[in-house]
Amino acid sequence: MSEYLRRHDGVVTLAQARAAGLSKHSVSRHVRSGRWRRCSEGVYFADDRPFTDAARVRAAVWSYGDRAAASGLAAAWWHGLTGFAPPVVEVTVPRDSNGRVHDGSVVRRRDLADPDVDEVRGLRVTAAPLTVLEAAVKRRDGAKLFDAALQRDFHLRELWQVHLRNKGRHGSPAARRLLRAAGDGARSEGERLLVGILQRAGLSGWQANYPLSGYVIDIAFVAAKVAIEVDGFAFHSDHEAFQNDRLRQNVISVAGWQILRFTWLDLTEYPERVLATIRAAIRA
Structure with missing residues (x-):
């Protein structure tokens, strides 16, 4: 369990702890003793280390279940596209999800296609091309982010395909303008x-x-x-x-x-x- 916690920023879910061999009673004992802190229902943090931005993002996403994914600026930071983690973690969940929104996070309900979801360091996040499009329209200097991405390993044709596959999402018109400006127009x-x-x-x-x-x-x-x-x-x-x-x-x-x-x-x-x-x- 200690190695698991190290690799996952000190965050663990009840299901993950049970899969690692801990009983529900053992988890409760960790919480009562102060060794683990309860972040949300079924999500815990081993409180023997700093609660880093990575731990905060991971705990926020895992609090919405195993079908949730970090998106927007949270996903951009997780992919290394931006230098700072956002204060509020955007989490995308399937349309049929329910439950309350937790403090420190904002929820978007939509169904993502398989190519638009990736797992990075054990966390589900929107795939890098979709993340570039969505994060660029959320920042005042988003054109810089978009420009930097295109100077790396991102291809304009791939970004257009992702955009068309996700038409109608929040920020879609602004993303289209960026794509047009980067292409023949x-x-x-x-x-x-x-x-x-x-x-x-x-x-x-x-x-x-x-x-x-x-x-x-x-x-x-x-x-x-x-x-x-x-x-x-x-x-x-x-x-x-x-x-x-x-x-x-x-x-x-x-x-x-x-x-x-x-x-x-x-x-x-x-x-x-x-x-x-x-x-x-x-x-x-």
């Missing part, structure tokens, strides 16, 4: 964001899709000769696209224009900084 989606930033700031004197030296500039401040190019997500560039962009940039520079480049991430996470840079350039 990256530049157009980014251009729309930039146009919105310029319009809300009341900046004028710019033209979209301005032709210059055989190329089309995304946004051009013609009088100031400032060309703004939108690159989509930071990761979204293969070798050929990189070379073409450098050639395009050189041609525009030779024509006497100053070039500003912003990624989709810049436009979503740092719009004020983008705006300040543009204002400085057109004043120069």
Whole structure:
């Protein structure tokens, strides 16, 4: 049992303790003696160690039964996609589950497909691709999380498949926008964001899709000769696209224009900084 507790952050369920050979009476004796702390009905923590974030997440998920899974930001932290455990643990349970919600957790009732559930370090969690989509739309800087995932081992096609398999879930429209921005619609989606930033700031004197030296500039401040190019997500560039962009940039520079480049991430996470840079350039 001590090795089991070590591997599971000090958390154990009554069923697991019984399977390891402890009687219900033995479990009660551990609780009465103070060696084990009762976290919820049938879930205990061996109180001879720190109650870590991992123990807190595990205890929260196990308190909803063996069909529950960590999801959202709790799953993202468990997968190592984020650096900090959320204060409230999101737990996904089947639609036919019942019972009260425990303190420190929030419950989502839905039926997950088998490919969308994984077991990581002995805990059921939403599989990494679904976790990326769901966690990214829950954070203000979610585009960073999404961008970082795509620079790791996650593939856009796989994320689209997961999204379509889970249509209608909470946050689905926002996830679709992220997927579109990361795919073939990256530049157009980014251009729309930039146009919105310029319009809300009341900046004028710019033209979209301005032709210059055989190329089309995304946004051009013609009088100031400032060309703004939108690159989509930071990761979204293969070798050929990189070379073409450098050639395009050189041609525009030779024509006497100053070039500003912003990624989709810049436009979503740092719009004020983008705006300040543009204002400085057109004043120069």
